[in-house]
Amino acid sequence: MMKMTPKAIFIGSLIILAAVVFVVVYMPWSTMDDTPSEIFRSRSKIEAQGRKLYKANGCVYCHSQSIRTIDWGLGAHRIAQSGDYVEDRPILLGSARTGPDLSQQGGEHPDDWHMAHFFNPRFTSPYSIMPTFSFLGMDNITLLTHYIQSLGLKEADVRMERQRYWKQKAIEAYESGPEENIKWLHNHVPQPWRELPNPYPTSEAGLARGHKVYQDFCAGCHSPIGDGMGPAQPWIYPPPFNFTILKDREISGGILYYQIMNGITGTAMPYFKKHLESEKIWEVGNFVAVYFINQSDANTEPRGIDASWEP
Amino acid sequence: MNDKPKTGLFAYPTAAIFCLTSIFWMMIATFLGLLGATLLIAPDLTEGIGWLTFGRVRPAHVNLVLFGFVTPGLLAAAFYYIPKLLRTDLFSEKLGILSAGVWNLMLVAAMVTLLAGQTQAREYAELIWSVDMMVILSFILVIINFVLTVKHRKEPILFVSVWYAGAAVVLTATTFALGNVVWRPDSGALTGIPDAILLWFYGHNIFGLLLTPLSIGVAYYVVPKVCKAPLYSHTLSLVGFWSLIVVYTHIGTHHLLQVPVPTWLKVISIVDSVAMVIPVSVFLINIWYTAKSKLGEIHADIGGKFVFTGTIMYFFVSIQGSIMALPQVQRVTHFNNWVVGHAHIGVLGFSGMITLGGLYYILPRITGRPIYSRLLADFQYWLVLIGVTGFAIVLTVVGLIQGNSWLNGETVHRIIPQIHLYYVIRAALGLMIFTGAVIGMYNFVRTLFYNPEETS
Numbered sequence A: 001m002m003k004m005t006p007k008a009i010f011i012g013s014l015i016i017l018a019a020v021v022f023v024v025v026y027m028p029w030s031t032m033d034d035t036p037s038e039i040f041r042s043r044s045k046i047e048a049q050g051r052k053l054y055k056a057n058g059c060v061y062c063h064s065q066s067i068r069t070i071d072w073g074l075g076a077h078r079i080a081q082s083g084d085y086v087e088d089r090p091i092l093l094g095s096a097r098t099g100p101d102l103s104q105q106g107g108e109h110p111d112d113w114h115m116a117h118f119f120n121p122r123f124t125s126p127y128s129i130m131p132t133f134s135f136l137g138m139d140n141i142t143l144l145t146h147y148i149q150s151l152g153l154k155e156a157d158v159r160m161e162r163q164r165y166w167k168q169k170a171i172e173a174y175e176s177g178p179e180e181n182i183k184w185l186h187n188h189v190p191q192p193w194r195e196l197p198n199p200y201p202t203s204e205a206g207l208a209r210g211h212k213v214y215q216d217f218c219a220g221c222h223s224p225i226g227d228g229m230g231p232a233q234p235w236i237y238p239p240p241f242n243f244t245i246l247k248d249r250e251i252s253g254g255i256l257y258y259q260i261m262n263g264i265t266g267t268a269m270p271y272f273k274k275h276l277e278s279e280k281i282w283e284v285g286n287f288v289a290v291y292f293i294n295q296s297d298a299n300t301e302p303r304g305i306d307a308s309w310e311p
Numbered sequence B: 001m002n003d004k005p006k007t008g009l010f011a012y013p014t015a016a017i018f019c020l021t022s023i024f025w026m027m028i029a030t031f032l033g034l035l036g037a038t039l040l041i042a043p044d045l046t047e048g049i050g051w052l053t054f055g056r057v058r059p060a061h062v063n064l065v066l067f068g069f070v071t072p073g074l075l076a077a078a079f080y081y082i083p084k085l086l087r088t089d090l091f092s093e094k095l096g097i098l099s100a101g102v103w104n105l106m107l108v109a110a111m112v113t114l115l116a117g118q119t120q121a122r123e124y125a126e127l128i129w130s131v132d133m134m135v136i137l138s139f140i141l142v143i144i145n146f147v148l149t150v151k152h153r154k155e156p157i158l159f160v161s162v163w164y165a166g167a168a169v170v171l172t173a174t175t176f177a178l179g180n181v182v183w184r185p186d187s188g189a190l191t192g193i194p195d196a197i198l199l200w201f202y203g204h205n206i207f208g209l210l211l212t213p214l215s216i217g218v219a220y221y222v223v224p225k226v227c228k229a230p231l232y233s234h235t236l237s238l239v240g241f242w243s244l245i246v247v248y249t250h251i252g253t254h255h256l257l258q259v260p261v262p263t264w265l266k267v268i269s270i271v272d273s274v275a276m277v278i279p280v281s282v283f284l285i286n287i288w289y290t291a292k293s294k295l296g297e298i299h300a301d302i303g304g305k306f307v308f309t310g311t312i313m314y315f316f317v318s319i320q321g322s323i324m325a326l327p328q329v330q331r332v333t334h335f336n337n338w339v340v341g342h343a344h345i346g347v348l349g350f351s352g353m354i355t356l357g358g359l360y361y362i363l364p365r366i367t368g369r370p371i372y373s374r375l376l377a378d379f380q381y382w383l384v385l386i387g388v389t390g391f392a393i394v395l396t397v398v399g400l401i402q403g404n405s406w407l408n409g410e411t412v413h414r415i416i417p418q419i420h421l422y423y424v425i426r427a428a429l430g431l432m433i434f435t436g437a438v439i440g441m442y443n444f445v446r447t448l449f450y451n452p453e454e455t456s
């Protein structure tokens, strides 16, 4: 029988530990390829300062920065590669998704959306359980936003370019008055969508579903009465759309659907195609049409063959 | 055994101070946990107070549970059983008191820095460099005391608890310095994927080389004592010890199965996570056979009761852990509350229960007075047991909802409103656990200082 002397215990276990460290820490460290991936670029100074705030405020406990193979089903476009992280010290992979993954967050939203969201996440996302970061102050929130907008590196840069381009256009349109703005907004909806009425009839259940979706996802900006004066409004420019002005302005179910599905890049209006299934998009659109615009084209011609469930 | 009746508050000052340290920080740490759970249902509660934002409360909670409640509590027991088992006195009570003092300073520094947002943002390695140094110093002081006590022992044979306690402090001091990359005071980190590999090598060893061996050490001491029976098998102790050191240390990559780390490393971690059944079952067989047909004795001793419950939790957490290391399972369980459930079964159900058991076992023996109230102790037992079991159930359910919904293509955003109710239940269970901590604190303070049944 082995004799457990103090020496055997201490020296024995330290030798085992050293061998383990050699194999499972040192070997991967020294053999891993650290070539940057095709999307890699270094962070700017401002982005690096924002990253410090990300660390200091524990964003890492709720957000991963690690897109997995199995996330394709969630609409992810690119899975993480080791070359994405080559300058990350420390690496901030995260271990929980209380909130969504942020690896490719840069350019998903314009800056004004982030300002409102950091100030109080419930402004833009009423269901959110993310903390408010108003205590950081405007300057720090700006730094943090710079960092978030860099997530995804070169791919984020492409998206940010697009956001800036359309932001300018959207502001021009907004500043030339409601008539022009509506025209501008609707001109970018492809023609077939503009002519498309909501193919489904208005129903009580459908409106109730639309109402729920509206409260969860829209009310923070467009407000509970649809006039665009939700709590996020002061932060957002062009400000959230006031639905009540759409009456008799050639609005259609198709336009509403398209705008909700696709969002309006450059404005704070997010796209909802990942969050909401088709049915829910039709229904929140119809909720807006019935209650705020006071004009719904639901189930009018042309509507094709009625779906089997329709009453 | 040398049982010269050494009792009274000042006969074991080191053990007594570590005891109070543990029960005090249990209260603080579980309060922070409760606060974090509450913030997940009422996120605007601490609006405008940076110190109490979720992202700072959470690491403060975790670090204080690990280094404030569990580790000092298990060390308190070790400071009692090591001299007892070696039939000698602790090498130096003065050094022991000093180490407890440094330890508490370190905890205050840890809490203040983390809540102030001073962090290196690596899970379980958040503490900034200066606090890291205080942790290492604390461990070194403890190691010196243990080693010199062993050196001056009158009992030539080292009982298995001594192996575990000694190995735990020495190996943890080493892996702590390594995992915190102390040679880079600024970042405390490597760069890129290797940083994640090192971090989880270390993080996993906080459970594997600190909590587990210290807890096992206490169980190996308390269970035979309470049962008044010899340990079932010396051979099993040996196999269990060495297989723990060999296997537990190299499977940390099972935290990174969905990350681009080398495949061979993942394979090693998966295969040997399953192999963890060896050290685990060897220990459990040894302990449970020792306790065979002695459950009445265990039930009668409040310390024994806590410890034995901890061994049952060890069974569950380890089986669960081996299953969670399978990639197919992790498709569902990773990144969500399932893992948080597992963490609580491990750290609170297994290590925390054994910590409380160790404390309740030594408390009357170092003071020479009975526990102030057995009723309150039992009440605390049930609060913690129901709390942690409830956590396991609720968080597992939430985890399954989250994981399966995501695989089903529903975004994180969509699931948040759905899990609200479970978060409410979780916070309620957290309140039970916190209440248990407060009751424990009261019971300990009464036992130590205001016990009407003073016998001395």
Ligand code: HEM
Residues within 6 Å of the ligand: A095, B123, B207, B211, B212, B254, B255, B273, B274, B276, B277, B280, B317, B318, B319, B320, B321, B322, B323, B324, B325, B330, B333, B334, B335, B339, B342, B343, B344, B345, B346, B347, B350, B351
């Ligand atoms: C056979 C034994 C065990 C195995 C194989 C095991 C396996 C695992 C695995 C695979 C994970 C990662 C889950 C994921 O991120 O998807 C994990 C997490 C964790 N385990 Fe265990 N476990 C075991 C025992 C324990 C014990 C005894 C404790 C506590 C004393 C513990 C505490 C934790 C904690 C706290 C985490 C969460 C880490 C984080 O913050 O992400 N485990 N375990």
